[in-house]
Every structure is written in C-alpha cells, then in structure tokens.
Amino acid sequence: MQEYLIFGSITFVLSTIFSAGGAGAGIALIPIFHFMGLNFILAKAIGLFAGASTTITASIMNLKRKVIDFTFVIPIAIGMLGFSPIGAYASIYINQEVVKFMFMILLFYSATMMLFGKKEAILKLEQTKFLLFIIGAIVGFISGILGVGGGNILIPLLIIFGFEPKKVAISVSFVVPFSTLGSFFTYLSIVKMDWILLMVVSFSAIIGGYFGNYMMQFKLKQNHIKKLMGAILYILACKLLLGFII
Numbered sequence: 001m002q003e004y005l006i007f008g009s010i011t012f013v014l015s016t017i018f019s020a021g022g023a024g025a026g027i028a029l030i031p032i033f034h035f036m037g038l039n040f041i042l043a044k045a046i047g048l049f050a051g052a053s054t055t056i057t058a059s060i061m062n063l064k065r066k067v068i069d070f071t072f073v074i075p076i077a078i079g080m081l082g083f084s085p086i087g088a089y090a091s092i093y094i095n096q097e098v099v100k101f102m103f104m105i106l107l108f109y110s111a112t113m114m115l116f117g118k119k120e121a122i123l124k125l126e127q128t129k130f131l132l133f134i135i136g137a138i139v140g141f142i143s144g145i146l147g148v149g150g151g152n153i154l155i156p157l158l159i160i161f162g163f164e165p166k167k168v169a170i171s172v173s174f175v176v177p178f179s180t181l182g183s184f185f186t187y188l189s190i191v192k193m194d195w196i197l198l199m200v201v202s203f204s205a206i207i208g209g210y211f212g213n214y215m216m217q218f219k220l221k222q223n224h225i226k227k228l229m230g231a232i233l234y235i236l237a238c239k240l241l242l243g244f245i246i
Contacts, residue, residue: 004196004197004200005200006036007033007036007197007200007201007204008200008201008203008204009204010029010032011025011029011050011200011201011204011205011208012204012205012207012208013208014028014029014032014208014232015050015053015054015204015205015206015207015208015209015212016208016209016211016212016215017212017225017228017229017232018054018212018229019054019208019209019210019211019212019213020212020213020215020225021114021212021225021226021228021229023151023152023229024050024051024052024054024055024149024151024176024180025050025051025054025205025208026047026048026050026051026052026054026147026148026149026180027047027051027106027107027110027148027149027152027233028229028232028233028236029043029046029047029050029051029201030043030044030047030048030103030147030148031043031103031107031236031239031240032236033046033047035239039191040096040099040100041091041096041147041187041190041191042191042192042193042194043147044146044147044148044183044187045147045184045187045188045191045193046194046197046198046201047147047148048147048148048149048180048181048183048184048187049180049181049184049198049201049202050201050202050204050205051148051149051176051180051205052149052176052177052180052181052184053202053205053206053209054205054206054208054209054212055149055151055173055176055177055180055209056177056206056209059173059174059177061213063174067170068170068171068174069167069171071129072132072167072171073171073174073175075129075130075132075133075136076132076133076135076136076154076171076175077136077174077175077178078133078136078178079132079133079134079135079136079137079138079139079140080136080137080139080140080143080150080175080176080178080179080182081140081178081179081181081182082137082140082182083136083137083138083140083141083144084140084141084143084144084150084178084179084180084182084183084186085144085182085183085185085186086141086144087140087141087142087143087144087145087146087183088144088145088147088182088183088186088187089144089186090141090144090145091144091145091146091147092190094145097244099145099146099147100240100243100244101244102145102146103146103147103148103240104237104240104241104244106146106148106152106153107233107234107236107237107240108233108234108237109152110152110230110233111229111230111231111232111233111234111237112230113152113156114226114227114229114230114233115226115227115230115231135154135157135158135161136154136175139153139154139157139179140179140182143179143180143183144179144182144183144186147183147187149176149177149179149180150176150179150180151172151173151176154168154172154175154176155168155169155172158171158172
C-alpha cells in the first residue's frame with residue numbers, strides 16, 4: 001500500500017506541473033517508474049495511460065470552450081491512432097537498451113525545446129488532410145516505439161512546418177490521447193498489468209491534471225513552469241545517461 005501511495009504522490013505532483021505547462025506528464029513518469037523498479041515496458045504502459053488521463057482533462061476543457069479545429073486535428077488523430085500501435089508492437093523486437101537510449105535522446109530534445117526552443121517556422125507548407133495524416137502517422141509510429149504520447153515531438157514539428165503555435169498547442173491536447181491509448185492497448189497485450197497501480201496512477205493524474213489546468217489559467221507564469229519542466233527532463237535524461245556510462 002505504501003508503494004502505491006508513493007507512485008500516486010509522484011504522479012499527482014508531476015501531472016500538476018506538466019498540465020500547468022500544457023503537456024502530459026508521461027514523458028517524465030516513465031523513466032521515474034523505471035528507476036523505481038518497474039520493467040521498462042510496464043513503465044511505458046502505465047506512463048502512457050497516466051499521460052492520456054492528464055491530456056484528456058485538457059481536451060475536455062478545450063471542447064467546452066469550442067476552440068478545436070476538427071478539420072485540422074482529425075487527419076492527425078487518424079494517423080496517430082493507426083500507427084502508434086504499430087510502433088508499440090515494433091518496439092517488442094527492438095533491444096530495450098536501444099529504446100531506452102532513444103528515450104534519453106527524446107528527453108534531452110524535449111528539455112532543450114522547453115528551455116531554448118524558438119517558435120519560428122522554417123517551412124511554410126499548405127495545410128492538406130494528406131500532409132496532416134502523414135505527420136500524424138510518422139509521429140504516432142515513433143511515439144509508439146518510445147511509449148510516449150507524442151506531443152513533445154508533434155508540437156515543434158508542426159510549428160517548424162509553419163502552423164500557427166496557439167492552434168497547434170490546442171490541437172495537440174486533443175490528438176495525443178489517440179496515440180497514447182493506441183499504444184497502451186498494444187503494450188497491454190504483451191505485459192502483465194498491475195491494475196491497482198494503474199488505477200492509483202490514473203486517478204492521481206486526473207486530479208493533478210485538473211489542478212494544473214486551474215494553475216495554468218489563473219495563477220502561474222508559463223515561462224516559469226516551462227523552465228521547471230525542462231529542468232526535470234534534463235535531470236531524468238542525465239540519470240539515464242549515467243546508466244549507460246557506469
């Protein structure tokens with residue numbers, strides 16, 4: 001029971017912080033759960049579901065505010081939903097140390113983008129359903145392999161391609177659960193799930209997500225939250241790096 005409380009408390013804190021910064025906490029929870037003794041595949045499965053729980057909270061709020069452009073998000077969502085399970089299945093046949101190394105690179109990349117990334121377009125591409133589907137499919141496949149929702153990959157990619165940053169941020173909160181749940185059910189078929197831990201973590205993520213959304217709207221500056229998130233991801237990336245060196 002004490003172990004479940006520790007997992008739940010960590011999930012609540014990180015979900016609050018990352019939700020306040022407009023992101024899911026799965027990318028931070030997965031390595032922490034692994035460091036705490038969970039099998040890496042199980043850590044990915046539980047982290048994915050927790051991340052989905054956090055982002056679904058944001059999606060519901062955006063739906064109520066009627067700010068989602070469905071012509072923009074649906075092709076991306078279909079691509080991510082279709083290809084994230086394929087990526088998750090493919091990860092079974094990839095050496096897990098290689099997957100961990102790829103995950104470490106993603107942590108360094110995500111932390112750097114949070115702290116130093118500039119929201120500037122490099123290309124200006126015409127928005128077509130096919131292009132959005134391809135972007136969703138590629139990000140979904142990569143996300144499935146790594147066991148993440150894909151928001152940290154999708155947001156900078158769409159901005160680089162010339163899509164409006166505010167529209168991208170709102171849209172990603174809607175499409176990420178499709179990738180997350182698609183990968184989760186694939187991992188669920190190949191790993192023995194601790195259902196009590198999953199429920200504790202999911203409940204903590206939902207509560208943290210609501211609390212974080214409240215803080216984002218009324219209390220804290222986004223710049224400070226992004227710096228804290230970036231610092232957390234850098235620490236986790238360095239911890240993984242030390243595991244490869246030592």
